[in-house]
Amino acid sequence: MEPSSVKYKFMKEVEHLDYYIPGGYHPVMVSDKFCADRYTIAHKLGFGRSATAWLAENTKQSRLVALKISTAESAERTHEMQILSHLASAKSGLTGGKATVQKLLDSFMFSRPNGTHQCLVTDATRINIHELKDAAYHRLLHLPAARAIASQLIIESRFAGDPGEDSVSFPADIWMLACTIWDIFGSSPPFEAFPITLDEVTIKHVELLGKLPN
Secondary structure, X not given: OOOOOOOOOOXXXXXXXXXXXXXXXXXXXXXXXXXXXXXXXXXXXXXXXOEEEEEEEEOOOOEEEEEEEEOOOOOOOOOHHHHHHHHHHOOOXXXXXXXXXXXXEEEEEEEEOOEEEEEEEEEOOOOOHHHHHHOOHHHOOOHHHHHHHHHHHHHHHHHHOOOOOOOOOXXXXXXXXXXXXXXXXXXXXXXXXXXXXXXXXXXXXXXXHOOOOO
């Protein structure tokens, strides 16, 4: 997917507008409706390289939910729906694990001019770690809070494994966990995803940490 040739004025804290092209983001506006009018958009929550997130009302159940709408390019290669479904059905002897796992309430695909997009529906959560850091002095959490969050993350990550199996014993899992902990303690993520391509992000991974795990 190549960015649009149209030049936009830079807007802080907004996704790249030149990615609203075939294969890219789906344009969403407040009051838009999805899935046979079940979900009505109420507010924008955020964005990432491959999706935008929106607060919506489930009009059938009169409750607020979060909609994560993927880019058309990433709709077929994302595994987030399968991961959330697997975690929801996981059998684990650990107590409290499922309480920290995001619950997938619904999912659907829809086609628009920019392509076919995947939409994941989850509970509307409260402030996340990034927002908490943005509100903190120098974008750094107090050390005791950061340690507590990282410790809980390490403990609860075991919930993803099978009983009797250490789920963080594989190099790829340790590598991903380390990147997440870095993000909690640091003032910026270890790798920036904008405005470079996914291949360039991988190159940065290798330059910093060496060869990726198999």
